[in-house]
Amino acid sequence: MSIAIPTLDRRSMLDPMLPHAAVIQGINPEANGISTFSLEFVDPAEAAAYRFSPGQFNMLYLPGFGEVAISLSSDPGEPQVLGHTIRCAGSVTRALGRLRVGDLVGVRGPYGSAWPLERAQGKNLVLAAGGIGVAPLRPVILSVLRQRDQYGRVLLLYGARMPADLLYHEEIGRWRQGGIEVHITVDLADENWKGQVGVVPQLFYRIRVDPKQTLVMTCGPEIMMRFVIYEALARRIPKESIFISMERNMKCAVGFCGHCQFGPTFICKQGPVLNFAVIEPFFGKEDF
Amino acid sequence: MKPSLPRVAASVVVSKASLQKVFDNMRVSGFSLVGPTVREGAIVLDELTQMSELPVGWSDLQAPGGYRLERTREPQYFAYSCGPQSWKKYLLPARLKLFSVEKENGNWRVQPAQNLVPRYAFIGVRACELSAIAIQDRVFMTGEFRDPHYARRREPIFILAVQCTQSASTCFCVSMKTGPRAAGGFDLALTELPDTFVVEVGSEAGSEMLRDTAWAPATAFDLGRATQACQRAGREMQRQMRTDDLPGLLYNNLEHPRWDEVATRCLSCANCTQVCPTCFCVNVEDHSNLKATAAERTRVWDSCFALDFSHVHGGNIRPTIRSRYRQWLTHKLASWIDQFGVSGCVGCGRCITWCPVGIDLTEEVQAIRDKAIK
Incomplete structure (x- = not known):
C-alpha cells in the first residue's frame, strides 16, 4: 500500500537545504518542557503558497545551533499558521525554548508522507497516541472536526506519563463535543486522577472496533506502537489498515544525508507515515 | 584526405606522448584536470597539468588490509587499480559550505554559499568508477529533490576513462557487472598497450580533445590487442561475489550469527x-560568530x-558494531536496490583494501549464504 506523498512547491526545489525565515506568532505552553510554537513566514508570498497535509513535518533551523525535524501539529485548513509542538530535549529544541514571540526561526518543508485521510473517509478511525506522539495526530483530529460527517466513529486513545504531561488539555473537551471519543490513560496517576492508569495499548480493551471498517493511525514510542499493532492485529484489523509514524535521526529531510534510513525506507521520503504491511519485516528488529 | 578529428564511436591510436597534447587541449578548453598521482606512498587524485605527473612506472599491490606501490618494468601510465580516493572527492566534497545567515535589522539574510566550482576533467576513471558516478547521479539528481551542489559539479565534467x-x-x-571494460559514459576511453594508447571516442567533446594529436584510425590488430588486454583483467580477477537474490538473502538473515x-x-x-565511491x-x-x-x-x-549517526533523543538506534556493520552491508x-534501482x-574492492583489519565483504556475504536461514 503506497502512501500519497504530497508534491512540493517550486521554492523548495531550487536549493532544498535553504531555510526560510518565519516569525514566532505565539508560544503556547502545553506541559512541562513542551510548548506549541505558531510560526508564519516573513515573506507573505511564501506564507500564501504554503500547504501541508496531516502527518508531514518541517525542518526548523536556528542559526549556529542546527536543525530539527518537527511534525506539524496545527490545522491543515489554516496553512498560514504552522504549529509545532516541541519538547525541549536536545540542543536545538532547548535553544528554541528560549525564544520569544517575534523571534525568527528558519523553516523548510513540508516533507514526508501524510496520514491516509482520504482512505479513511467513511471508515472508523482509531488514533493511538503516546506522549508527544499526539502532536502529529492533532492535524488529523482537526481535519476530522472540519468534516465530521465524512468519517464514521473516530476514537482517540491517548496516554501520557503523568496527568500533568497531557497535551492539548483545554482542547480535548472540544474534540469530545465535536464527536471524537477520547480515552485517556496515564502511567503514573496522582491523587486527583480519576481516569485510567496504564499504557496506551490497554485502552483497546475499552473499545469495540469493526476490523473491516477501521483504520489505525499510531504515533508514539516504538515500543508503544509495537503493542498497539499487536492489539489491532488481535482484533483482526488487517496490516494494510495500520499506519505508524516513525522517528529517526535526520539531517536533510530530502534523502541526501542517509541518516533516517529504516531498511529500504527513507523516513524523510517514504515516511514518516508508513503502512505497517510494508515495513513489517523490519519493524521491531533489534538495533535496526 | 584524413578528417581533422575522429568521429564519435570511432577508435583511434595515439602515441603515448600525445596524451600531453590531450591534456593541453583540455586546459585550453577551460577544464581543471584531476587524476591519479603518487603522494606519500599511494596513488591519489589531485590536480594535474603534465602527463609526467601521472604515476608513470608505478603499480600497486592490494590485499585485504594492505596496499603498497611497486615499480613496473615498463614505464606504463595506468598500470594500477583504484587507489584510496574516488571521484566523490570532487563531486561530493568532504567539506562544503551550504549557506550563511546574517541577522540584519530584525530580519535574516540567507546567502547560498558561493563555492567556486571548476569545470573538472577527470583523468583515468575506471569502469567501476563510472558506475559509481552513475549511482551517485541517481542519489542526487534523479529523485524528487536535486542537490544543486552536486549537479553543478557533475554536469560539466569531461571524463577520460581508462580501460x-x-x-x-x-x-x-x-x-x-560494472567492468573491467567501460562500455560508455565517457568522453574518451584509453586502453594502454605497451607501445601506444588505443582511444575510444565517446562524445563530440572527446573528439575535440584529440585535435592536433597525431591520431590514426585503430587497426583490427590494435583493437584486438586492446580487447585482449582488457579481457585479461577480467579473467585474472581473483574475487567474486554471488549477487543472485542478494537483497532477499540479507533481509532474511538479519539475525544471522555472522x-x-x-x-x-x-x-x-x-x-x-x-x-x-x-x-x-x-x-x-x-x-556562529561570538555575537551570534x-x-x-x-x-x-x-x-x-559513527555511533551518533543514528542518534535520537533517548539514545542511538544502532548502539552496537554488529548493528552498524549490518546496516552498512544491507x-x-x-536496500540500495530498493531505494535507487541499482546495487x-x-x-x-576499496573497502577490502582499506579495512585496517582486512574484512572482506565478499567473504561476509558468502558466510551468510553458506548458513542462510532461507
Missing part, C-alpha cells in the same frame, strides 16, 4: 565508507559506522 588491463587482488567488478562474528573484528572505524551519507555542522549575529552551515562526510547490497556496490 583496466590488470586487476588488483581485491577487485570484483566482473561479479558486479553479524556477531564480524562485529568482533570490525573496528567501526568508517574507513570503508570513506573510501567507498558510492557512500554518500553526510552530516551538517553549524557555526552571523552563522553558517557546512556539510561534511559522515558514516553509518544498505550497500540490498550500491560496484566491486572496486
Whole structure:
C-alpha cells in the first residue's frame, strides 16, 4: 500500500537545504518542557503558497545551533499558521525554548508522507497516541472536526506519563463535543486522577472496533506502537489498515544525508507515515 | 584526405606522448584536470597539468588490509587499480559550505554559499568508477529533490576513462557487472598497450580533445590487442561475489550469527565508507560568530559506522558494531536496490583494501549464504 506523498512547491526545489525565515506568532505552553510554537513566514508570498497535509513535518533551523525535524501539529485548513509542538530535549529544541514571540526561526518543508485521510473517509478511525506522539495526530483530529460527517466513529486513545504531561488539555473537551471519543490513560496517576492508569495499548480493551471498517493511525514510542499493532492485529484489523509514524535521526529531510534510513525506507521520503504491511519485516528488529 | 578529428564511436591510436597534447587541449578548453598521482606512498587524485605527473612506472599491490606501490618494468601510465580516493572527492566534497545567515535589522539574510566550482576533467576513471558516478547521479539528481551542489559539479565534467588491463587482488567488478571494460559514459576511453594508447571516442567533446594529436584510425590488430588486454583483467580477477537474490538473502538473515562474528573484528572505524565511491551519507555542522549575529552551515562526510549517526533523543538506534556493520552491508547490497534501482556496490574492492583489519565483504556475504536461514 503506497502512501500519497504530497508534491512540493517550486521554492523548495531550487536549493532544498535553504531555510526560510518565519516569525514566532505565539508560544503556547502545553506541559512541562513542551510548548506549541505558531510560526508564519516573513515573506507573505511564501506564507500564501504554503500547504501541508496531516502527518508531514518541517525542518526548523536556528542559526549556529542546527536543525530539527518537527511534525506539524496545527490545522491543515489554516496553512498560514504552522504549529509545532516541541519538547525541549536536545540542543536545538532547548535553544528554541528560549525564544520569544517575534523571534525568527528558519523553516523548510513540508516533507514526508501524510496520514491516509482520504482512505479513511467513511471508515472508523482509531488514533493511538503516546506522549508527544499526539502532536502529529492533532492535524488529523482537526481535519476530522472540519468534516465530521465524512468519517464514521473516530476514537482517540491517548496516554501520557503523568496527568500533568497531557497535551492539548483545554482542547480535548472540544474534540469530545465535536464527536471524537477520547480515552485517556496515564502511567503514573496522582491523587486527583480519576481516569485510567496504564499504557496506551490497554485502552483497546475499552473499545469495540469493526476490523473491516477501521483504520489505525499510531504515533508514539516504538515500543508503544509495537503493542498497539499487536492489539489491532488481535482484533483482526488487517496490516494494510495500520499506519505508524516513525522517528529517526535526520539531517536533510530530502534523502541526501542517509541518516533516517529504516531498511529500504527513507523516513524523510517514504515516511514518516508508513503502512505497517510494508515495513513489517523490519519493524521491531533489534538495533535496526 | 584524413578528417581533422575522429568521429564519435570511432577508435583511434595515439602515441603515448600525445596524451600531453590531450591534456593541453583540455586546459585550453577551460577544464581543471584531476587524476591519479603518487603522494606519500599511494596513488591519489589531485590536480594535474603534465602527463609526467601521472604515476608513470608505478603499480600497486592490494590485499585485504594492505596496499603498497611497486615499480613496473615498463614505464606504463595506468598500470594500477583504484587507489584510496574516488571521484566523490570532487563531486561530493568532504567539506562544503551550504549557506550563511546574517541577522540584519530584525530580519535574516540567507546567502547560498558561493563555492567556486571548476569545470573538472577527470583523468583515468575506471569502469567501476563510472558506475559509481552513475549511482551517485541517481542519489542526487534523479529523485524528487536535486542537490544543486552536486549537479553543478557533475554536469560539466569531461571524463577520460581508462580501460583496466590488470586487476588488483581485491577487485570484483566482473561479479558486479560494472567492468573491467567501460562500455560508455565517457568522453574518451584509453586502453594502454605497451607501445601506444588505443582511444575510444565517446562524445563530440572527446573528439575535440584529440585535435592536433597525431591520431590514426585503430587497426583490427590494435583493437584486438586492446580487447585482449582488457579481457585479461577480467579473467585474472581473483574475487567474486554471488549477487543472485542478494537483497532477499540479507533481509532474511538479519539475525544471522555472522553479524556477531564480524562485529568482533570490525573496528567501526568508517574507513570503508570513506573510501567507498558510492557512500554518500553526510552530516551538517553549524557555526556562529561570538555575537551570534552571523552563522553558517557546512556539510561534511559522515558514516553509518559513527555511533551518533543514528542518534535520537533517548539514545542511538544502532548502539552496537554488529548493528552498524549490518546496516552498512544491507544498505550497500540490498536496500540500495530498493531505494535507487541499482546495487550500491560496484566491486572496486576499496573497502577490502582499506579495512585496517582486512574484512572482506565478499567473504561476509558468502558466510551468510553458506548458513542462510532461507
